[in-house]
Amino acid sequence: MLEEQFISKEYNNLPEKGSFTWSSPSNIALVKYWGKKENQIPANPSISFTLNNCKTTTTVSFTKKERKDNFSFEVYLDNEKKDDFKPKIETFFKRILPHLSFLKDYHFKIETSNTFPHSSGIASSASGMSALAACLMSIEKELNSEITDEYFIKKVSFLARLGSGSACRSLEGDIVVWGKHDEIEESSDLFGVNYPFKVHQNFKNYNDTILLVDKGEKQVSSTVGHNLMHNHPFAEQRFAQAHKNLSTLINVFKTGDLKSFIEIVESEALTLHAMMMTSMPYFILMKPNTLEIINKIWAYRKETNSKVCFTLDAGANVHVLYPENETESVLEFINNELVAYCQNGHYICDRIGFGAKLITHLI
Ligand code: DP6
Secondary structure: OOHHHHOOOOOOOOOOEEEEEEEEEEEEEEEOOOOEEHHHEEOOOEEEEEEEEEEEEEEEEEEEOOOOOOOEEEEEEOOEEOHHHHHHHHHHHHHHOOOOOOHHHEEEEEEEEEOOOHHHOOOOHHHHHHHHHHHHHHHHHHHOOOOOHHHHHHHHHHHHHHHOHHHHHOOOOOEEEEOOEOOEOOOOOOOEEEOOOOOOHHHOOOEEEEEOOOOOOOOOOHHHHHHOOOOOOOHHHHHHHHHHHHHHHHHHHHHOOHHHHHHHHHHHHHHHHHHHHOOOOOOOOOOHHHHHHHHHHHHHHHHHOOOOEEEEOOOOOEEEEEOHHHHHHHHHHHHHHHHHHOHHHOEEEEEEOOOOEEEEEEO
16 A cells, blocks of 8 residues: 555635544564664564553544645643653654644643653654554544544554554554565555464463663664664665564464574574674663563563563563463562562562553534
8 A cells, every 4th residue: 555545635614613533552563673774664574463551542633724725733641741752743743734634623622641651761753643643543533434443543554653652552452463474465554454363362462561670761762773774784684684584473473483483582682682792883682680570571581481481672661571471470579579670669560461441522
């Protein structure tokens, strides 16, 4: 499907005012997106588990204004005005204007809240941008009765990608692919799609317990991070490896082979960090406690034959992934052995979920 499909018409039936509320979850990548081209096109395909509990709820209220050549909006997080969020949203609005022609016709009030603490070091851009994109797309759906549910969700994902790449993987679930891959016909660089093949029972209700090792501000912004892959000495091998790992995962999901799942997922996490360590400038985003946790997980697996494993984002927090039938034992292990490495003993229990939901609609 080509990008032109998402260009919006000029509408002349704009309602005076209204509001939409959506909730949208975060997601955790198994094969990582790291490196992008112009216009938020990923350098390699990625695949993620959609999360269930870590989510953003956003209300967009809109009132018609005299059209002038500027965007007009205000942003609140937990009822507090957040002017520091404005530049990112302004950039987002600029990027999506060709796709939502009415953006300059309204004043928008954007009210948002997260189920996880803002300063937890958990990326809120995936849940935040996908919830915002869904609210804005709901306005277009109101104007155009020809918009089908299938087109709606694709375009929300398309728009969310322009806000933050990984956000395009948060709309559906429980497994989403983003980026063109040879063996997944419906995959696209422009939006995320639900993983189309058979998934073994082993992956049903998979758990993700997020250990908050470092709740501080991100040391490297994602924009800076992705740019490090330009002229990176290992970039081409890395992109090829992501294609290969995704191919292998297709078989893993089919057969339920958790041993191979662990190998791919942990290798992807360490490769992501290896890319950061070998770029110029270079970064180490793990903390000593990140490594302590990884070593404890490896030791526990050796002792018990558990299928628990870890993955990492571009930070120090550890996502502990494990199958539903190990919920009790792994939680006990986390409480006994890993909590000590979390900042203030904090961790968040999550599991895979099914994407964004419309909460209210007022027109
Ligand atoms: C390490 O989606 O935050 O979490 O497109 O610049 O907003 P932008 O980047 P972002 O990058 C996330 C990278 C990652 C891996 C992943 O989620 O695939």
